Amino acid sequence: MSTRGRPAPRPRESHGSLGPSESPGFLLWRVTLRWQRTVAAALRPLGLTHVQFVLLACTWWLTQVAGERPTQRRLADFAATDPMMTSQVIRVLEARGLVRRAADPHDSRALQLTATGAGARLAREAIKVVEAADAEFFTAAVKVESMLPLLRSLAG
Numbered sequence: 066m067s068t069r070g071r072p073a074p075r076p077r078e079s080h081g082s083l084g085p086s087e088s089p090g091f092l093l094w095r096v097t098l099r100w101q102r103t104v105a106a107a108l109r110p111l112g113l114t115h116v117q118f119v120l121l122a123c124t125w126w127l128t129q130v131a132g133e134r135p136t137q138r139r140l141a142d143f144a145a146t147d148p149m150m151t152s153q154v155i156r157v158l159e160a161r162g163l164v165r166r167a168a169d170p171h172d173s174r175a176l177q178l179t180a181t182g183a184g185a186r187l188a189r190e191a192i193k194v195v196e197a198a199d200a201e202f203f204t205a206a207v208k209v210e211s212m213l214p215l216l217r218s219l220a221g
Contacts, residue, residue, distance in 0.1 A: 100202055107198035111191050118191050119144050120154050124164055125180040125188035136175040137166075163187060 085091045101115060108118050123144045127135040135143065141151040155178065158164040163184030169175035180188055203209045 103198050103202045104195055107194050108191060111187065111194065113187070113191055116146070116150070116154055117158060118195065120146065120151060121158055121163055121180065121184055122188045122192055122195075124155075124158075124178050125185050128179050129185065134169075134177045134179070136169055136172070136177055138175065140178060158184065 104118075105115050108115060111118075113121065120140060123140055124135065127133045127140065127143060133139070137152055137155055138148060140146075140155070141148040144151070146154075155164055155166065159166055162181055165179050165181055166176040167179070169177045203212070206212050
């Protein structure tokens with residue numbers, strides 16, 4: 066006991082664990098949460114959640130830039146999202162008139178996706194907003210270009 070009647074602080078255990086400020090996983094967690102809050106705030110005026118943005122932007126990119134007619138499964142794989150969650154979010158985007166789903170002529174079980182005109186316009190606008198938020202957020206890093214290889218490696 067300490068002299069004030071409270072237990073004395075325990076000495077730091079010497080089992081080799083890192084403190085939070087030295088733990089790459091913990092720091093990545095904190096950075097990810099901060100970045101997600103930044104992106105969510107940037108997207109709020111556009112009426113999009115972060116996952117809605119990702120799936121709308123990826124749908125637009127796959128159809129308009131890559132020239133594909135992606136299925137929901139292809140979109141989920143491309144965006145690295147859960148297929149069931151992807152389906153639910155696509156339904157919301159479809160109800161808002163931003164995405165169109167149509168039967169895949171090659172697979173009766175699959176649905177092909179396209180961004181509508183309104184969806185394409187919103188995707189392009191949202192991409193600009195998120196890129197600006199990214200640029201502001203990552204100014205804390207001395208050279209963003211030096212981070213990209215590390216992030217690509219960690220992303221798999």
